[in-house]
Amino acid sequence: QVRLVESGGGSVQAGETLRLSCEVSDSTYKDHARAWFRQYPGKEREFVAAFSWGAAYTYYADSVKGRFTISKDDTGNTVYLQMNSLEPEDAAVYYCAATLAVGSESVYYARSWDYWGQGTQVTVSS
Numbered sequence: 001q002v003r004l005v006e007s008g009g010g011s012v013q014a015g016e017t018l019r020l021s022c023e024v025s026d027s028t029y030k031d032h033a034r035a036w037f038r039q040y041p042g043k044e045r046e047f048v049a050a051f052s053w054g055a056a057y058t059y060y061a062d063s064v065k066g067r068f069t070i071s072k073d074d075t076g077n078t079v080y081l082q083m084n085s086l087e088p089e090d091a092a093v094y095y096c097a098a099t100l101a102v103g104s105e106s107v108y109y110a111r112s113w114d115y116w117g118q119g120t121q122v123t124v125s126s
Contacts, residue, residue, distance in 0.1 A: 002026045009120030020081040022096030030076030033102045038092035047108040053101040093119040
């Protein structure tokens with residue numbers, strides 16, 4: 001069973017930056033579609049950003065476009081979420097996810113993703 005391990009969460013002031021990392025335990029998953037979701041207390045997981053298989057396409061939620069960037073290292077094992085100009089509304093638990101392939105219409109839905117990390121807390125104070 002593949003494992004996804006997130007790191008990089010923390011507490012920052014509004015306007016500051018954080019970079020989240022998500023490492024996959026099995027390198028055979030390096031080309032899999034990868035995503036970041038976030039979850040507010042008592043709410044469903046919300047799409048943030050994603051790569052399609054092989055990082056051919058990139059997707060962002062409207063609320064983070066221009067502020068967040070998804071990327072990966074040269075090996076493909078680690079995916080990053082660079083978060084700039086953080087706002088109090090960005091405070092949530094952030095989860096990384098993976099699946100073999102996902103269609104452009106389905107990428108936004110948590111049910112489309114098969115593997116999940118344990119989550120990392122991001123706190124943004126105003």
